[in-house]
Amino acid sequence: MVEADHTDALNPATLARIRQMRDLYPSPRSAVLPALWAIQDELAYLPAWSLEVVATELGLLAGDVEAVSSFYSMYFNHQPGRHQIQVCRNVSCGLRGSDELLRHLENWLGVEDGGTTTDGAFTLEGTVECLGACGGAPMMQVDRFSYENLNPERAEEVLTKIRNSEPRDLD
């Protein structure tokens, strides 16, 4: 059986980035995480075939790549919402009302923790990981930006703005 070649399915710039990473490191295998990031930046998640592309490009087995991608919580194997909201629930945020904030957003967005809104705009997650903004607790991270010193109204405002704007350019 001839395996399908999926390299065409990726944007050439993504593929070029993976190859550039492969040549940058003393060992090509070090480019696994950057390669997965490059693909997730393009596709928003990592379909199974994309792991094979990484394996082929870096001279690994697809199983090796999957063993790696499944270890890290930021790689998705299914399509998430256009924007990811993470509400930090660790101690400093907890002390300043993160649980109330999360509950409020669940109600307001009409999703449970971990769910995606019906319009596909947001995936909401309460996380036990401290997101490194404890000085601005309670906080949420939406995509790559953190929003701090939140109360329910401010969080609603931020999300309304994001929902009504085009998805942010990745570069």
Added chain:
Amino acid sequence: MDDEKVLTRHLGAPGLTTVGGYEKVGGYQGLRKAIQMGPEAIVAEVKASGLRGRGGAAFPTGTKWGFLPKDVFPRYLCVNADESEPGCFKDRVLMEEFPHQLLEGVLIAAYALQVTHAFIYIRGEYRFQRELLERAAKEAYRAGYAGKGVLGTKWDCELIVHGGAGAYICGEETALLNSLEGRRGQPRLKPPFPAVKGLYGQPTVVNNVETLSNLPYIVTEGGARYAALGTEASPGTRLFCVSGHVERPGTFEVPMGKTTFRDLLELAGGVWRGRQFKAMQPGGGSMQVLGPQHLDVPLDFKAVAEAGSSLGAGALVVMDDSTCLVDVASRLVDFYRHESCGKCVPCREGTYFESELMHRLEAGIASRAELAELSDICANMEGRCFCPLGDTATWFVMSALRMFPEEFESHCGAGRCPVRAGSEVAA
């Protein structure tokens, strides 16, 4: 306090995130001087500074560098920018406000250790900061501070910014190396230590962002001057992150040894809303809880150890008298359960049982017999785990249980949280 600053001395200078702006305040002069001094003199200066690692273990930096076997090349430098310790956000500040100070420190260390590849491993959640550093690194290349033939010498140095993908354990140095090699981020058995056999099996130094950000000052002003900012036992300054129930949370650079927890609390505006101080956690989520009787303990490694905790990664989380310690402990245990890498049984299973029990306790449905089990579970974890994560998953819980036994006991069979039930919720 108008003590001399090291890490934040250029705060507010215009354009600091660009090479040009940083050069205007004397940036990259340390690297020039370091290259003139030569590797051995730099290591001697770092030893004289008494600088100890800011990543948590407080190991003397010069001594760690001295462990690299002579004449074994290539060697590697890895910058630990994985900052994921609950309560810590200082490395983020150092990267956002002073990215070139960090890069200069990295290059000084790279030159001292004669490495040709320096990797900055930054946590996946710091995506914005990763891009900021990538941009700064590009600028450093263009200005001749990195890349082929740094500043006209024969020394080449690649700066590679490497993004993690959401795993606290990758802050542990050997897990970081595995992750950087493109593997699951699980710790390696030590020895061999990274200094002997690290990245790709070669001699490797792993240092924290703050540790390295001190180097431009140490090289230009001298190790002795740096040391004198603190005390003999705790030299230099440190950037502390204060959060929780205070009026003005934030990062504060203070002299080590001469500053107390009370001073830090005051810098952060004191306990918020006029409430009373109840407890604090220094060092980050991994460290033991301290009480009001410890407020006058100085920020000195030994003094804090004698008080029963540690300065860890430089955080201070303050809790007011409305706080339920069972709730706080439960949050931390949830975190460790989530972040346990699964490699060893005591941690993987221990954090699971620990968190299930904490949830029952928090909800007021655990019995006293179950509470007694909590100590058993922790005793079976501590000292039996493959890496420190498993041990630290027990420290807050056990210390809180010792300091506030009645608070834990009053939850047993109460049917709800007896502490928070009375007071209104924090927000």
